[in-house]
Amino acid sequence: MTDVNDMDLHQDTPHSARIYDYLLGGKDFYEADRLAAEQIEIAIPDARLGARSNREFMNRAVRYLAENGIRQFLDIGTGIPTEPNLHQIVQEIAPESRVVYADNDPIVLAHARALLSGTPEGKTQYIHADITAPRTILESQELRETLDLSKPVSLSIIALAHFITGERVYDIVRTLLEPLAPGSHLVMSHLTADFDPETIAKTMASYEASGIPLEARDKEQVTRFFDDLELVEPGIVQLHQWRNNGIETPKSYDTRVPGYAIVARKP
Numbered sequence: 230m231t232d233v234n235d236m237d238l239h240q241d242t243p244h245s246a247r248i249y250d251y252l253l254g255g256k257d258f259y260e261a262d263r264l265a266a267e268q269i270e271i272a273i274p275d276a277r278l279g280a281r282s283n284r285e286f287m288n289r290a291v292r293y294l295a296e297n298g299i300r301q302f303l304d305i306g307t308g309i310p311t312e313p314n315l316h317q318i319v320q321e322i323a324p325e326s327r328v329v330y331a332d333n334d335p336i337v338l339a340h341a342r343a344l345l346s347g348t349p350e351g352k353t354q355y356i357h358a359d360i361t362a363p364r365t366i367l368e369s370q371e372l373r374e375t376l377d378l379s380k381p382v383s384l385s386i387i388a389l390a391h392f393i394t395g396e397r398v399y400d401i402v403r404t405l406l407e408p409l410a411p412g413s414h415l416v417m418s419h420l421t422a423d424f425d426p427e428t429i430a431k432t433m434a435s436y437e438a439s440g441i442p443l444e445a446r447d448k449e450q451v452t453r454f455f456d457d458l459e460l461v462e463p464g465i466v467q468l469h470q471w472r473n474n475g476i477e478t479p480k481s482y483d484t485r486v487p488g489y490a491i492v493a494r495k496p
């Protein structure tokens with residue numbers, strides 16, 4: 230595994246992982262991240278609700294997949310550990326589950342130990358890698374030693390694809406899905422301006438001002454990720470609406486939660 234001592238944490242520059250940690254109420258951010266997050270909260274006062282709804286979707290989606298027999302997980306854009314982490318959720322259901330995490334932020338690498346403390350029956354691994362180099366992830370020794378690609382894998386790209394601007398993101402996701410066995414799943418959440426365009430335009434401007442490019446995508450653009458896949462019910466919905474165990478959320482969430490949530494199966 231890459232050694233964090235060789236890395237510069239760029240404490241003076243805001244990073245998306247640390248801004249997200251701040252919004253989730255974590256403690257692993259620096260002054261530059263706090264200042265950027267405060268500006269983001271001015272643009273989108275519901276930023277914390279969005280972050281929490283996203284994390285809860287991750288929790289429900291991987292739980293659903295573990296309950297439905299998936300035992301291998303590749304999670305790209307993992308973020309700073311926040312309990313419960315993905316491996317804790319799925320290994321509670323199936324201790325033999327194998328999980329590979331990947332992120333390109335050295336701060337996540339610095340905390341990777343918390344992501345590697347899985348059950349003795351299962352296995353967890355961490356790759357310091359960038360999703361824009363998908364083949365590096367797929368061909369990494371860490372992945373090859375942990376996952377058997379002839380069996381189904383859950384590929385999760387949660388709250389990450391909107392940080393990859395332009396058309397190349399579709400090729401990246403296609404490349405990652407290509408070697409996965411039938412029965413594999415893609416789990417995604419994605420920022421959208423479909424429900425509150427004005428607020429999200431301000432949010433994107435605020436991230437850009439911090440040096441973090443961000444691209445919200447509309448439903449049609451998000452749907453393109455799933456062209457060759459079968460959507461799991463209830464399809465492409467907002468974060469708080471995905472298999473929410475019948476919990477009633479306030480009607481106002483339909484404009485306040487600016488993310489799509491999707492789970493789909495590779496036939």
Ligand SMILES: C[S@@+](CC[C@H](N)C(=O)[O-])C[C@H]1O[C@@H](n2cnc3c(N)ncnc32)[C@H](O)[C@@H]1O
Nearest residue numbers: 246249306307308332333334359360387388389
């Ligand atoms: C908003 S956080 C989401 C964390 C986690 N997936 C979740 O939903 O709770 C986005 C994460 O994506 C990571 N990220 C951003 N760009 C990336 C890239 N090009 N390659 C890999 N990870 C990236 C960030 O470092 C950060 O940890």
